[in-house]
Amino acid sequence: MTDLAHERLLSQPIALTPRLALRDLKGITKRNLLRIIRTPQLLFMTIVQPVIVLLLFRYVLGGAIRIPGVNYVDFVIPGIFLEAVLLGGMTTALALAQDLQMGMIDRFRSLPMARSAFLAGRTLADLCRSLFALIFIIGVGVLAGFRFHNSVGACLGGVGLIILFGYSFTWVYAAVGLAVKDPQTAQLAAILPMFILFFASSALVPVATMPGWLQSFARNQPATLVINSVRALFEGGPVFHNLWQAVAWCVGIFIVFFFVSLNLYRKAVA
Amino acid sequence: MPLAVEVESITKHFATKMALDDVSFNIEAGEVLALLGPNGAGKTTLIRILSTLLTPDRGHARIAGLDVQGDAKKVRSLIGLAGQYASVDELLTGRENLELIGILYHLDKREYQRRAQAALERMSLTDAGDQQVKTYSGGMRRRLDLAASLIGQSPVLFLDEPTTGLDPRTRNDLWQFIKDLVADGATVLLTTQYMEEAEHLANDIIVLNAGRVVAQGTADQLKEELGGDVLEVRVAKHADLERAADLVTEFGTAPPRLNHDLDQFNIPIQDGVKALIAAGRALDDGGIDLVDLGIRRPSLDEVFLSLTGEGSAQSTAKPETPPTRGTHD
Numbered sequence: 001m002t003d004l005a006h007e008r009l010l011s012q013p014i015a016l017t018p019r020l021a022l023r024d025l026k027g028i029t030k031r032n033l034l035r036i037i038r039t040p041q042l043l044f045m046t047i048v049q050p051v052i053v054l055l056l057f058r059y060v061l062g063g064a065i066r067i068p069g070v071n072y073v074d075f076v077i078p079g080i081f082l083e084a085v086l087l088g089g090m091t092t093a094l095a096l097a098q099d100l101q102m103g104m105i106d107r108f109r110s111l112p113m114a115r116s117a118f119l120a121g122r123t124l125a126d127l128c129r130s131l132f133a134l135i136f137i138i139g140v141g142v143l144a145g146f147r148f149h150n151s152v153g154a155c156l157g158g159v160g161l162i163i164l165f166g167y168s169f170t171w172v173y174a175a176v177g178l179a180v181k182d183p184q185t186a187q188l189a190a191i192l193p194m195f196i197l198f199f200a201s202s203a204l205v206p207v208a209t210m211p212g213w214l215q216s217f218a219r220n221q222p223a224t225l226v227i228n229s230v231r232a233l234f235e236g237g238p239v240f241h242n243l244w245q246a247v248a249w250c251v252g253i254f255i256v257f258f259f260v261s262l263n264l265y266r267k268a269v270a
Numbered sequence: 271m272p273l274a275v276e277v278e279s280i281t282k283h284f285a286t287k288m289a290l291d292d293v294s295f296n297i298e299a300g301e302v303l304a305l306l307g308p309n310g311a312g313k314t315t316l317i318r319i320l321s322t323l324l325t326p327d328r329g330h331a332r333i334a335g336l337d338v339q340g341d342a343k344k345v346r347s348l349i350g351l352a353g354q355y356a357s358v359d360e361l362l363t364g365r366e367n368l369e370l371i372g373i374l375y376h377l378d379k380r381e382y383q384r385r386a387q388a389a390l391e392r393m394s395l396t397d398a399g400d401q402q403v404k405t406y407s408g409g410m411r412r413r414l415d416l417a418a419s420l421i422g423q424s425p426v427l428f429l430d431e432p433t434t435g436l437d438p439r440t441r442n443d444l445w446q447f448i449k450d451l452v453a454d455g456a457t458v459l460l461t462t463q464y465m466e467e468a469e470h471l472a473n474d475i476i477v478l479n480a481g482r483v484v485a486q487g488t489a490d491q492l493k494e495e496l497g498g499d500v501l502e503v504r505v506a507k508h509a510d511l512e513r514a515a516d517l518v519t520e521f522g523t524a525p526p527r528l529n530h531d532l533d534q535f536n537i538p539i540q541d542g543v544k545a546l547i548a549a550g551r552a553l554d555d556g557g558i559d560l561v562d563l564g565i566r567r568p569s570l571d572e573v574f575l576s577l578t579g580e581g582s583a584q585s586t587a588k589p590e591t592p593p594t595r596g597t598h599d
Contacts (some may be wrong), residue, residue: 006271006299010334026373034361039361101355102360108374109325111346
């Protein structure tokens with residue numbers, strides 16, 4: 001018995017290779033996708049909410065907003081996409097706080113898996129959810145009169161930029177979820193930045209119609225830069241200036257919050 | 271040959287609270303060590319340090335000679351952890367939970383599928399294996415949690431209160447299961463609030479109270495440490511109970527403890543047989559009808575209580591009536 005125990009104790013640990021880390025990532029992503037599919041009510045809410053905002057601004061409020069040279073529905077749709085991916089990110093914060101509270105993070109952290117795979121698997125699954133939501137919202141948008149007016153490549157580029165923005169922000173939400181630790185608080189904490197970024201931006205009305213003090217914030221914040229770029233990519237028009245700033249924001253946010261989240265995960269205590 | 275677990279002067283504070291104060295012990299390969307202590311004694315903190323989840327303020331811990339901080343990655347492939355909370359994913363099925371753990375232990379597909387199936391069978395979860403965990407009872411979850419910590423066939427297992435809150439039958443199943451694991455060559459560190467569990471499973475017991483090791487040894491050694499035997503007397507008529515206790519008090523080293531429901535009392539004594547005879551004579555002279563009179567070793571409960579001072583009501587409860595989980599440490 002003791003010989004067997006000694007033998008087992010001396011068994012060589014398997015070294016973590018990039019291939020194994022990728023397998024960890026695949027396993028965790030699959031787990032989170034299953035969780036998303038098995039909570040359809042949450043998936044439903046993250047799709048329905050942007051659809052309601054879209055219909056509200058298309059049919060109720062939009063009539064009172066005149067934007068020269070463009071249909072309001074075409075004007076507003078990039079903002080709705082952005083809201084959808086921000087809202088999807090909120091579920092990242094919620095899910096991580098739940099995992100922390102349930103003791104799942106303790107278990108994963110005690111396993112020989114790649115640490116970054118746990119968070120990357122979460123954000124990738126949420127990215128899939130955002131993609132699904134976007135496809136649905138594009139469908140509703142088209143029914144409500146939205147049309148792409150630019151080349152296929154440019155339009156795909158626009159959708160791609162939204163996805164890049166959404167994915168970068170998922171890492172912000174990952175940090176929020178791990179920092180606040182409590183699912184209810186996580187949800188509230190995640191709503192605030194979403195409101196600020198979405199409403200104080202060019203999503204619903206031109207920034208030029210806002211008071212001066214707000215304009216300087218709204219004009220330079222990442223959501224506006226992304227929305228302006230996406231609008232230009234969907235509608236045609238000059239895009240380069242906004243686009244490189246938007247991409248730089250996304251990459252910057254991703255890099256900073258990737259490390260912030262990973263650090264929080266390493267030290268996570270429920 | 272390295273020791274399975276070495277703990278060397280581990281100290282850990284949380285804010286102003288001293289969670290662990292200079293704790294040291296070793297576990298040999300293939301042994302079971304029980305950390306016995308009330309809520310808040312520091313048991314979970316120690317397990318978290320040993321499973322690389324928490325850094326100690328001072329001291330060192332090694333698993334199979336590998337430092338839990340410096341060699342954390344290697345250590346993680348040697349350990350299995352089952353928590354106080356059944357940390358399994360409610361939205362996955364039992365099988366999906368186990369297979370995920372297998373992937374994360376880097377087993378190949380055939381192997382993790384085989385082990386997940388074997389673990390489900392061993393834990394009598396075959397029928398529920400493909401149902402979501404949210405449909406499981408508390409006992410089933412705990413069994414799955416334990417099964418999940420075994421998928422890696424880790425040589426060192428940390429079981430944090432594995433049977434807290436379980437009914438006696440499930441508890442007995444888990445005890446048998448833990449014994450099987452040890453027979454297969456696992457080294458186990460388990461924490462418990464139940465003396466009976468420690469006595470039943472462990473070669474060695476460490477009593478932890480307020481972050482300090484207050485006693486260490488086998489169950490027999492701990493009982494020895496308390497010293498002396500206990501005289502147990504049961505009377506035929508309830509009305510005689512108090513008078514009988516008065517008659518015997520002079521032979522004891524402490525006041526008698528009465529149990530009115532069972533019409534019996536016990537009293538710690540020294541010089542076992544002499545005291546027994548003297549007490550028997552005194553009771554007979556007093557005309558008391560006896561049902562039972564005998565000497566026994568103190569129970570581990572009594573040892574535990576005397577070591578941990580006041581000892582909460584909860585920590586004196588026997589596993590036959592496990593209390594629902596209180597605040598955790």
